[in-house]
Amino acid sequence: MTGIRDDLETPSRHRRRTAPAGGGAGHGRRAERERRRRPWRTFLLVVLALVVLGTAGLGWIYLKLNGDINTFDGDGLSKNRPDAAASKGENVLVIGSDARNDGNDALGGGDKTDIGRSDTAFLLHVYADHKNALAVSIPRDTLVTIPPCKLPDGSWTKTQTDTMFNAAFSVGQTEKGNPACTQNTVEQLTGLRVDHTVVIDFKGFAALTDVVGGVEVCLPDDVYQNDLNPKRPTRGSRIFKKGEQKVEGQQALDYVRLRHGIGDGSDIGRIQRQQAFVSSLMKKIKSDGLTPTKLLPLATAATKSMTVDPGLGTANKLISFAMSLKNVDLHNTKFVKIPWRYEGSRIAVVEPDASDLWAALKDDRTIDGKDASGKKKTKASASASASPTETVSGAGIDVAVYNGTTTDGLASDTARMLTAHGFTVTSTANALNKQHTTTVVQYGPGLRTRADTLAELFPGAQLESIGGAVLNVVVGADYAKESSASPAPTTVPSSVASDARSADDDLCSNLTYGAGG
Structure with a gap:
């Protein structure tokens, strides 16, 4: 080994000894500069390689996400939609589907061939300044007008009045539901243009909670098996303890679906807990950091069980939209319910409060009446x-x-x-x-x-x-x-604003409604 090393070193020593006398100093300086450059060249080559490989890897991930994203038929959207320019902000309809197909029956029970229904829904208004957001929950039993909707055979239904809101998702009686009909119904109800619609099923919801490592929730009382399944003949074992705890996967799904055994067992109380859950999930994602690196695992989990409108049908569009929300502060993210009252066992929309709410959103007015349109005020307006x-x-x-x-x-x-x-x-x-x-x-x-x-x-x-x-x-x-x-200026009605929840509110506040709450 010694001989080999000497043979490799000998030429360099020979070159130094035989260098021309007149150029020795200059040549030495050039050689020294060359030696200094080598580490930087090596470093730049390594960085360039990482960038190329990283971009290729990111491209592969985007291609994979694109393959996972399902879109619904945009042809099912109404031909008579609200003017897109009428609302300065952006409106996103989020639908939680209780469809049992595609393996969801393992999480939610029931018949996997049954029709898809909307278990929960809210309209998220992202104000034009991208610093404020307001989510309006629409109870599933709300009596609304369902406009004409497209059926699987290509024909269109007739207008249905005084019909429960969640019936819109079931128009056509398909396993996957009818997101376009629900979007048509929300546009009919609010007069607002829905820019995007996102449907997430049981599997997607459970996967999201797993990816973030669980979500902190709170229960006002102990919860038992027969609270989740009232048909059960006995109380069963305890599935949730009273107070704060972390849930993920199946437990998280059970939490947001839980209705009985708390307050008056109504859907209104469940909506309040769902709003608390979404607030807690947002808080967790924000604390982890809203970056592409953090968003990709979330997007990977979500897209496998998500259906979106054609406008969000690519990974780039989906992640770009998510990144556009990074400056929305938790305190400025509010959750409310559509102005409502009981009408028998159903929910009636209260006017003129509902119309005032939609007008305030159209004008980008926040809960406290501030202009969140993002426009700079002129001296005159100031x-x-x-x-x-x-x-x-x-x-x-x-x-x-x-x-x-x-x-x-x-x-x-x-x-x-x-x-x-x-x-x-x-x-x-x-x-x-x-x-x-x-x-x-x-x-x-x-x-x-x-x-x-x-x-x-x-x-x-x-x-x-x-x-x-x-x-x-x-x-x-x-x-x-x-x-x-x-x-x-139009403002959010006080009847709505007084019941608002901020995403940074106390985890255990405002979780029930009615008797026992």
Whole structure:
């Protein structure tokens, strides 16, 4: 071995000895520079190799994801859709399917040949500033109008009124369901253009929770086997303990599907726990870091059991959309329910609150009334936004509203404006005299201060002292003219905002509804 090493080293020593006398110093400097460059060249070659290999690997992953993504038929979408330009933000419909096909019966039970139904659904509005988001849950028993939808044979159904919302997903009676019909129904209900629709089944949901290493949840009470399956003759063993715990896979699925044994056992209470779960999942993903490296395992798990609209039909589009949400703050991510009330065993949509909610989303107004359209304010608009009326707070003040003009709906419009400022509107009605040219604020003994606050919203209004512990505003023609010229910005109704959940709220808060909650 020594001889071999000497043979390799000898030529270099020979070259150094036989270098020309006149060029020895220059040649030595060049050789030294060459030796210094070699490590950097090697490093650059290694980096270049890693980039090429990494890109190839990423390309392979994207190709694999593309192969896993299922899209539904865009031809099933309505031909009479809301204007895409009407809404500044982006609307994404998320549907949780209880379809038992493709192995889902192993997680959810039931017959794998049964038709697909929507177990849960919410409309996510991502505001145009990409810093705020609002998810509106739609109970599955909500009575809605289902517009014409495409059947598997290519024909279209007729409009169905007063039909349960989750029936839209079952139109056509197929195992995979009808996402396009549910999207049509949401657009009919809200007047908003749904930009994307995502359907995720049992397997996809369970896989997501496994990939993130489990999700923290909270239970208000112990939960037993017969709470998950009420047909069970005995209580069975405990499957969830009271309090905070981590769930994944089958347990996570059981948590979000659980309805009985908590509160009044209604779908409303389950929605509140589902909102808490999604909040916790978002918190976990955010804490891990919303990067392509972290998103790829999530996307891999999700795409195997996900169906999307054609607009999200490639891995690049899907991941790009997910990355666009990285600046949405948890506190600015809100969860609400569509304005609702019970109608027998079903859910009825409450108006005008629902219409006001959709109008606020269309205008990119947040829960607290802020403009989240992402547009920079001009000096003129900035000075207008500093108007004294916008700082008026009616918190704790009750007021009755009377329409003193022949303008239809003025009392209701005024009530919405007052509610947006925090006033509690006790009633709306027409005044006996409909010829009021000037708005009048009427107040009883001891209510002058509150009357002054109310009058700030009606420049030029007259104040009138009357008997009784009442505070009224009789809206006149002056306000009718002003409101028609510059309508008040639409805001999320207080009935909706007061029940909102933020993604960073306490894990154990607001988890039940009704008796026992």
